[in-house]
Amino acid sequence: MMGLLLGGLYAVIGLGLSLVFGVMKLVNLAHGDLAVFSSYFAYVAMSSLGIDPVASLVLGIPILFAIGFAIQGLLMNRVFRLGMEPPLLIAFGISIILQNIYLALWTPLSRGLTTGYALESYRIGEFYIPLVYLLDFVAALLVMLFLREFLRKTYLGRAIRAASQDWRAAQLMGINTNRIYALTFGISMMFAAIAGVFVGLTFPFTPSSGSAYLIIAFGVVIIGGLGSILGTFIGGVVLGVAQILSGAYFGAGWQLFLGYVIILAILTARPQGIFGRR
Amino acid sequence: MKAAIPRPAVAYALLIAVMAALVALPLANIEIYWILILFLFFVYLAMTNMWNLVAGYSGLISLGQPAFIGLAGYSLGVVTLYGLSPFLGIVAGGVLAAAFAVVVSVPTFRMKGIYFAIGTWIVAEALRIFFNAWRPAEAAAATWGGAGISIKAAAGISIVQIYYLALTVGFGSIFLMRLILKSKLGLELMAIRDNEATASSSGVDVFRCKLYSFVIGAFVTGIAAGVFYLFQGHIEPISGFGVNWTIILVTAVIIGGIGTIEGPIAGTAIAVLLQQLLARYVGVSLIIQGIILVAIISLTPRGIVGTIQRSRASRSPLLLAIRRTK
Amino acid sequence: MSEEWTLNVDHIDVYYGAFHALWDLSLEVRKGEIVSLIGANGSGKTTALNTIMGLVHPTKGSIEFSGKRIDGLATYDIVTLGISQVPEGRRIFPDLTVLENLIIGSYTGRARVSKDQMLKRVYSLFPVLEERENQLGGTLSGGEQQMLAIGRALMSNPELILFDEISLGLAPIIVDRLYRTVEQINSEGVTVLFVEQNVRRSLKQAKRAYILKAGRVVLGGNAEDLREEEEVKKAYFGV
Numbered sequence: 009m010m011g012l013l014l015g016g017l018y019a020v021i022g023l024g025l026s027l028v029f030g031v032m033k034l035v036n037l038a039h040g041d042l043a044v045f046s047s048y049f050a051y052v053a054m055s056s057l058g059i060d061p062v063a064s065l066v067l068g069i070p071i072l073f074a075i076g077f078a079i080q081g082l083l084m085n086r087v088f089r090l091g092m093e094p095p096l097l098i099a100f101g102i103s104i105i106l107q108n109i110y111l112a113l114w115t116p117l118s119r120g121l122t123t124g125y126a127l128e129s130y131r132i133g134e135f136y137i138p139l140v141y142l143l144d145f146v147a148a149l150l151v152m153l154f155l156r157e158f159l160r161k162t163y164l165g166r167a168i169r170a171a172s173q174d175w176r177a178a179q180l181m182g183i184n185t186n187r188i189y190a191l192t193f194g195i196s197m198m199f200a201a202i203a204g205v206f207v208g209l210t211f212p213f214t215p216s217s218g219s220a221y222l223i224i225a226f227g228v229v230i231i232g233g234l235g236s237i238l239g240t241f242i243g244g245v246v247l248g249v250a251q252i253l254s255g256a257y258f259g260a261g262w263q264l265f266l267g268y269v270i271i272l273a274i275l276t277a278r279p280q281g282i283f284g285r286r
Numbered sequence: 287m288k289a290a291i292p293r294p295a296v297a298y299a300l301l302i303a304v305m306a307a308l309v310a311l312p313l314a315n316i317e318i319y320w321i322l323i324l325f326l327f328f329v330y331l332a333m334t335n336m337w338n339l340v341a342g343y344s345g346l347i348s349l350g351q352p353a354f355i356g357l358a359g360y361s362l363g364v365v366t367l368y369g370l371s372p373f374l375g376i377v378a379g380g381v382l383a384a385a386f387a388v389v390v391s392v393p394t395f396r397m398k399g400i401y402f403a404i405g406t407w408i409v410a411e412a413l414r415i416f417f418n419a420w421r422p423a424e425a426a427a428a429t430w431g432g433a434g435i436s437i438k439a440a441a442g443i444s445i446v447q448i449y450y451l452a453l454t455v456g457f458g459s460i461f462l463m464r465l466i467l468k469s470k471l472g473l474e475l476m477a478i479r480d481n482e483a484t485a486s487s488s489g490v491d492v493f494r495c496k497l498y499s500f501v502i503g504a505f506v507t508g509i510a511a512g513v514f515y516l517f518q519g520h521i522e523p524i525s526g527f528g529v530n531w532t533i534i535l536v537t538a539v540i541i542g543g544i545g546t547i548e549g550p551i552a553g554t555a556i557a558v559l560l561q562q563l564l565a566r567y568v569g570v571s572l573i574i575q576g577i578i579l580v581a582i583i584s585l586t587p588r589g590i591v592g593t594i595q596r597s598r599a600s601r602s603p604l605l606l607a608i609r610r611t612k
Numbered sequence: 613m614s615e616e617w618t619l620n621v622d623h624i625d626v627y628y629g630a631f632h633a634l635w636d637l638s639l640e641v642r643k644g645e646i647v648s649l650i651g652a653n654g655s656g657k658t659t660a661l662n663t664i665m666g667l668v669h670p671t672k673g674s675i676e677f678s679g680k681r682i683d684g685l686a687t688y689d690i691v692t693l694g695i696s697q698v699p700e701g702r703r704i705f706p707d708l709t710v711l712e713n714l715i716i717g718s719y720t721g722r723a724r725v726s727k728d729q730m731l732k733r734v735y736s737l738f739p740v741l742e743e744r745e746n747q748l749g750g751t752l753s754g755g756e757q758q759m760l761a762i763g764r765a766l767m768s769n770p771e772l773i774l775f776d777e778i779s780l781g782l783a784p785i786i787v788d789r790l791y792r793t794v795e796q797i798n799s800e801g802v803t804v805l806f807v808e809q810n811v812r813r814s815l816k817q818a819k820r821a822y823i824l825k826a827g828r829v830v831l832g833g834n835a836e837d838l839r840e841e842e843e844v845k846k847a848y849f850g851v
Binding site for chain 2: 010035081083086087092094096097098099100102103104105107108109111112216219220223226230258259262264265267269271272275276
Binding site: 163167169170173174176177178179180181183184185235239278 | 646665667674686687688691699703704705706707708712715716717719720723724764765768782
């Protein structure tokens with residue numbers, strides 16, 4: 009049950025990565041670290057200004073959108089058609105930069121977004137369900153719904169889908185593909201921002217948390233398959249359940265291990281994931 | 287792209303002079319500090335040379351080198367735990383790393399490009415978690431009871447001995463690189479890097495070549511890791527299997543120039559220098575390396591791509607040479 | 613724009629990397645015309661269209677549309693000016709529905725306002741598209757995909773449409789129908805520049821034509837006159 013709720017959170021983490029990967033075929037290795045940016049941003053907002061983390065998203069989302077837009081527009085747009093390596097390495101570089109900035113500013117000490125409600129739990133039957141997990145899940149559903157409607161009903165959303173299927177043809181429709189890609193990255197960062205705050209509410213984070221969240225995000229995308237929002241959700245649930253189960257049976261340290269094994273298995277056997285199309 | 291290459295005789299003379307100087311260094315009365323920096327340099331150099339071999343020449347962007355590093359370090363720890371010679375431990379580390387490379391190649395070689403990169407990363411992370419939980423009774427008593435074990439023999443080895451070990455491994459890696467690149471394997475690897483499909487249809491056994499370079503890379507990386515941890519005296523999962531190694535390897539090789547022989551040397555030197563100069567400011571040296579990395583790739587992506595997929599002109603002679611050697 | 617305009621391709625040179633694709637090529641299209649580019653494979657017909665659309669840029673010479681230079685512009689800007697292309701190979705979006713494919717055709721500002729109008733027009737020209745409105749583009753037959761590609765190009769409410777080899781891979785009966793629709797589109801006021809391998813059909817449908825060979829224009833003129841020319845007679849048998 010908890011695995012299900014956790015899965016929602018993981019799905020959000022994976023959503024942004026999936027969007028960028030699906031549209032630009034680019035794996036943003038810095039995705040996790042950018043999400044953690046939002047965690048630290050909320051942390052600062054909370055500890056110095058007393059602002060609730062979710063409320064800090066009002067600023068957090070636009071800021072991260074701008075960062076994402078800049079990364080794609082200024083850096084990635086130059087290189088991402090040249091093959092897989094350059095964007096991968098740029099993202100890796102950004103990841104290094106971010107992780108060490110966090111390290112320098114906030115030390116390796118783990119931080120958490122500890123608000124009042126973050127500590128509450130509800131009793132359902134024989135389970136204790138932390139309130140945050142429920143919040144995570146609700147947020148996840150809202151985010152996924154938003155993305156689905158956006159991609160289906162708006163011109164911009166359709167343009168993004170078109171650009172991901174055939175960028176030459178998209179240009180023939182009058183679509184400025186470079187700007188669309190930058191927009192896509194920016195939107196992906198918006199999801200990262202949301203993920204960052206809710207992750208920070210649910211778990212403690214350190215400068216190097218980004219790596220773990222990247223692997224989770226990647227796992228979500230791989231298991232669920234590219235190009236499918238439902239798939240991303242399923243992927244998230246699988247990982248969430250795997251984490252809870254291995255934590256229960258093998259001990260706290262092993263939580264992510266089973267998940268990693270599953271990811272590797274799928275990568276080997278069926279790289280396009282359960283629902284994947286490409 | 288030819289820089290002023292000194293004539294062979296001059297080059298060799300220089301090389302011997304440099305080697306002699308490095309060997310004689312501990313005998314002069316300089317601070318231990320410099321010996322340590324050089325030690326670090328040569329350990330890293332062996333590893334960066336190997337990453338260059340695997341990623342730059344074979345096209346396998348492996349983000350999982352820490353798997354080999356950690357395994358080798360732990361082998362050393364286990365071997366010395368039972369009182370055996372540390373040199374045996376180092377070799378054991380290399381062998382274990384190589385064996386693991388063979389095993390892991392089965393699933394990972396089926397993964398293409400980016401999936402391979404992340405797949406190897408996940409392998410390293412999985413190992414980290416695994417070793418985090420592994421607390422052999424005697425070893426735990428040796429450290430402070432947490433994860434990680436100490437390297438018993440470390441106390442018995444002098445800094446100078448370790449320095450010479452590092453020198454050997456470092457220079458060894460350079461000679462190994464030259465050897466490989468001039469051999470049939472080297473030609474085949476470069477053909478694969480240029481265009482895998484063409485190489486394959488010209489009779490190159492792509493899988494085997496990649497496997498060889500991957501395993502050799504793992505072995506030497508393991509040896510270098512053994513030397514490193516022999517010096518450090520203890521190993522923890524976060525250190526052995528951590529992404530910090532990957533960061534050093536990738537930034538050093540890219541900044542220095544991937545796919546070239548001199549690249550890792552230059553890049554490692556820069557990395558070590560930066561690390562020492564900015565040691566006081568935690569992480570700043572890495573921030574700078576990260577920025578340089580991003581700058582280099584954004585501004586001269588063809589430099590990266592062009593080297594990973596070398597020039598069209600060199601393709602035919604290479605393939606012709608391969609056909610001739612068959 | 614309802615005033616007269618011309619598309620003026622003026623002595624352009626185009627390279628693909630080191631390959632010299634177009635040599636000193638000039639052609640002209642006036643509002644309301646149907647003009648065709650004829651030539652064998654590799655003669656540069658598609659390159660000419662792509663250059664007009666901004667997918668490739670000329671190294672020399674200029675392209676002007678209604679007095680405005682377009683040879684340095686990006687493709688999406690050229691589309692905004694009123695030129696649309698039905699690309700070689702159709703290139704419809706396989707994972708978008710027929711309706712979505714058409715709607716995305718009216719992405720540009722000038723087209724969005726008239727989207728519903730244009731949609732009706734496309735459906736009246738190609739009723740089968742309305743039937744298959746909610747089907748994914750990739751599941752359509754070749755002929756239907758071609759219709760979709762044409763419809764999509766129409767959605768941007770263009771002044772000029774470039775048709776690139778719409779007969780490729782299709783049965784003659786379907787090709788006949790397609791070209792009848794092209795005529796109808798032209799009669800409704802859209803200027804047509806098309807590339808067609810079949811010389812006979814080319815000269816039948818076009819009012820004016822240019823013959824291309826190895827990247828150069830070797831002949832140009834009224835379709836009627838061209839039919840008599842030696843080069844063309846050779847092309848009838850040669851192509």
